[in-house]
Amino acid sequence: MTIKRNLVTFAAASALGLAGAALTQSNSAQHVHAATNSVKITNAAGANLLDGNGNVIRHLAAGSEWLSYQTKTGSNGDTWINLGADQWVDSVNTSDNSSSTSSASSSSSIFTATKAVSLVDVSNNYLRTLPAGSKWKTYGTMTGWNGDTYVNLGGNQWVDETAANAASTAVEGATTTATSRDTQVQEVIALAKAQIGKPYVWGAKGPNSFDCSGLTQYVFQNAVGKSIGGYTVAQESAGTIVSISNLQAGDLVFWGSRGATYHVGIYIGNNQYIAAPQPGENVKISSISAYFYPSFGVRVL
Template identity: 40%
Template sequence: MTNAKLYGGIFLKIKSDLVKYTTAAALTVTGVGVANTVSSNLGPARVEAATFAQRVRINYVAGYGINVWDNYQTPKFTGTRIKHGKTVTVLASAIDQKGRSWYQIGEGQWIQARYTVKESISSKVSQGVQASNRADQAQKVVNVANAAVGKAYVQGSNGPSAFDCSGLTQYVYSKATGKQISRTTYTQVKKGKKVSMQNLQPGDLLFWGSASAPYHVGIYVGDNQFVHAAAPKQGVVKASLSSYFYPSVAKRVLD
């Protein structure tokens, strides 16, 4: 028979024929005091439910991963490994008979705590703020780029009433974010970081021609579309990406 008790929203299922509860210590989960120490026929052990969804990052060796075990007392390899740098949620923690700390990350899934580092709340908040700022900047870039659609194409012009291709991108970034990305396609392509065409985000710069010395540039605005100063007869237009006129490289210049 299996006894199940709900502690702060987390089920700890413990087989009654293997484990007995003692009152040697108290476990507090979401303000509820519960007997904590657990002993079994395999020797003394201690299990604690996480009081909140604690996140930890795997800290092992770049390019490698750590083993996931089926339990912490007599561990057997599950065949799964978690790569260095990946973040997981801790459901419970335990200390085995040898004094080693373990984290439960799923049903029948345990990892050794020594291969992890805790993710600080302040770091997560900071990352969230940065992501929000990037999204705000990207939207401003898209808005300014869309507002330029219909303007004239004039070689050597960088706005506000007429543009060439790199003059448009320079103007949009300067007006939307205050960021200076230089004046020509040859120098703009050296800014930011390269991103794949499958991972485009609004605000990314798209280049055509040589990856190191492109002849044309536009701004990705989402939904498989981009804005660019196309040619004298077309002016500034919004177009869809197609195999007939496909960029050779994309760069992300937003911080």
């Protein structure tokens, strides 16, 4: 099918993508792929995943496979492939992998929701919640733009299997307390990663857009059922205060003095956090840096 689109115009190109190129707009038409299309990164050096302003989001490894949703032609003549939300890769670095991906078949398997899990469309828009213990026929799997495995439950309906199965990764024999916390941390991080690429909107609480505290509230409420409050100052009291040097994965990380914080994210380990940054940007993973150094953390779990 065709829908109205904006023509993508880039300033410069390279084998790994466009760094610093901006998008300009003009009316045209675009082709939107079916949800079962995917691409494989064939460039031996991998490829850069870019946003609409030509900023590098992250690097895609050679040989990795990704769901693709639509294509746009750049001014350099290259075709740019959308991998979900505002994320693009130059087709010169890819090959069409649709024929080798899983699709509907008479031998469809069963997906069991080990916990309540969100059902989404191909743009990661929330459709409804599948109750824990429910069973569903599946019609193929794909690697989504966030790196997780998505299971198709028929038509334009997908579930993030990686996030849904996070609870099953706890090591058998660990103590109940340790297993419970580890599982909850994994669920929080998995759900936070599933929001990557969604736009920042001031005051938004999800599921299609967020501000910083709206993202953290949504993730903790829907991943582990914890109510942490709807704005940064309230969330300061959601757990135990910890120093930045003692952060652990799953902790909230704050900017600003206590009682007057102005930004919050979710620490995921390795000096990185997920947050909804500011107007004009999308939910993304960032690294803690001296330029924008956080003030303290809160251990919720």
